[in-house]
Amino acid sequence: MAENSEYAIEMLGITKRFPGIIANDNVTIQLKKGEIHALLGENGAGKSTLMSVLFGLYQAEEGVIKKDGKEVQINNPNDANDLGIGMVHQHFKLVQCFSVLDNIILGVETVKNGFLQKDVARKKILELSEKYGLKVDPDAKIEDITVGMQQRTEILKMLYRDNEILIFDEPTAVLTPAEIDELMQIMKNLAKEGKSILFISHKLAEIMAVADRCSVLRRGKYIGTVNISETNQEELSRMMIGRDVQLVATKEDKTPGEVILHVENMTVPSKLHHNNAVKNVSFDVREGEIVCIAGIDGNGQTELVYGLSGLENITSGKIELSGKDITHASIRERSTSGMSHIPEDRHKHGLVLDYSLAYNLVLQRYFEPEFSSKSGFLKKTEINKYADKLIEQYDIRSSQGAETIARSMSGGNQQKAIIAREIDKDPNLLIAVQPTRGLDVGAIEYIHRQLIARRDEGHAVLLVSLELEEVMSISDRILVMYEGEIVGEFDPKKTTPEELGLYMAGAKRKEVGA
């Protein structure tokens, strides 16, 4: 036990069990001072559990945590804070109606005679933001600023608390390409100033770009730690998955057939503001093609899909599905007319989390004669049989099979369940909204294969994605959305991510005919 350890934090031989699963099996991670250390693993590999142990949310059954070479006990998040451990969560923990400054000082306010000393705080925040290149407006309200600035606020929160060990939990999931570059630079600055960074991610390119070393977890087991300078993406993905993965999807050329979805001058109101979120949009999706809506989050993609699926009433325009006018059809009618929808928010819309997997697998079909009798009783045996079939066919993993409560399943398997349900309906049109969000490489590969299979069988697929890589690799046609309008149509073979980026950011636009 060296007194002057080169490690800021060490987690040695951590083992954490949950009912039916060992989330961390003898995992060791050593974070050097001033390094950016990536933690890579599939969903359900145990990354979150490990971080929760470090943060004091869970207690490990075995193993020790050392800070600067000395063994420490972390029983709750306050202990973690005292040790200088800070975390930027994937979903920001900010008070929407507070200013940036208020959010940063929340919980550690400087108080004199019961009055807040905001000037002192402001000075410190401005200093920090200058030092690390974190541009924020201290007086702007969180609800008015961009996601990127919200994230910088979260980083400032950690720095304001003088945290030395910074954990970034999938920080790039919500950012635009330009913001990602900026974040990478910020992380490098932080490391240069002596902060130690744990960077949780499953995006190999980002890890290669920013990290010094990378530790890999697979199914709760520690696989190894490698120096980034001595490895490549293929090796990392092999470590993570345990086999070779096709990083880029391959598909045959195919000539699109009949028009399946026809959208004409559709306008959809926004829930958030009084403007229309989708303005006068027209496009077609044909048999045997994957049309991808690309764009930065919050440019009307969500509302576009709400309008198509019937979750939101459209203000004007026309929607046709296989030649049938469904502009005013109910959600159920659209579904039974051959539209399937893999929703953006799988917890909110996609699943009844407290229902069993079997009940969730029939969520779109429970009313069909196959699953319910004329007298209104559910046919439980049929439902379970059907569920078992889908579980087998789509390789949905869960602890108790069809009886598993959906909430207890891992994100990837929840998504697989939704995909199984929506694809098995055999829809003419499959709308998939960010189907791979938050999933690991293995699951992404799987989902891409499923989407391409739909296309190859001659059905229409409408994919909404924020990931340019995904957009480029699997779509047949790309529509870029910016501020509620379609500002460009592209052939993925004849464009570049850079060109798309310009359109996504609103720097360029061209007129698009449907």
Place this chain on the structure above:
Amino acid sequence: MSAENKGAVAKEKESLLAKPAVQSILASLLCIIVGLFIGYIALLFINAKGANEAIVTIIKNYFTYPTKAAALKYCGNTLVKAAPLLMCALSIQFCYQAGLFNIGAAGQYVVGAGASLFCALKLGLPWFVCLLAALVAGGVYGVIVGVLKAYLNVNEVISGIMLNWIGLYTVNMALSSVKESSSPYTLSLASTNEAALLPSLGLEKLFSNNKYVTVAIPLAVIIAILLKVVLSMTVFGYEIKATGIAKDAAKYSGMKEKRNVILTLFIGGALAGIGAAFFFLSGYEQWSVTQSSVPGMGFNGIAATFLGGLDPIGTIFASYFIEHITSGGSYLDKNAYPSQISDFISAIIIYLCGFVLFFKFFLNSRIRNKKNNAEGGNK
């Protein structure tokens, strides 16, 4: 390998304790025991000398009568009051499954009482028509809350509570025309319209000819079982529960959530309305047209449903138990103890029901730890 085997054995052994139903029962029993204990402490404070006897009296209820015949007769009385309580509890429970807190059950109970008594005393109609009137009145009263909720997003608790009072005074007004001239009570059914009394089908013979024991008691139990079946086995139950726990997912899958909300509150209201008819058409009590507080039956239903672990079958027993100790409280020495002591005990039990979740959480984490230790020991 051996760790797995051991794990399987441990799982087998603990599976009984890990079952939600078993946990619910244990939790409810724990609430009852702690509730009685705190009640006992309160009795000690009020009058230490008679406290032992008093708590025993409350628990014994009708068993305090020396003869079996008398005990049976008063057991009948407890059951007569338990039936409407069960119906109110089922009303709240059914709505709760759909994510609605139907505190308006009290008002639905009131209009059910008003409608059934009005039909019986003013219009001279037979019992089944009165029962139907109560069902419809309660149901429609629930629909008001449902429509407000579904189309205007008015919180069902607010509109429910306001409607409770509107219902109370409307019923007081309507029944003023059929009250006894010398008292604030409505005319007795037995003397005014015997056809409006619920049939007993000979059940009264089982309870030493307690004439208040009617078909209402078995009917309430049958309705509870029916509700269990509807909730767990039908398409309607599937939709109601999905709407209750995941409104957005229900909408996404194309369920008509607005229609479901209204329908749920109709059924909830109808259940409470029927409950009122079960009580007042037994002739056990007459309505006082000067009462200025909403009858507690609807509110007590909240207690019964939570004590029953939000399960229709559990609620049957919970309803009986609450009426049991309430009736038991009336046998206390009024000079030494206020009769409200039973209300106090049931209030504590209800309060403790809030801890049912905590208890389950505690039990589950215990089971988990044990299992972990078992596996850890094998390493």
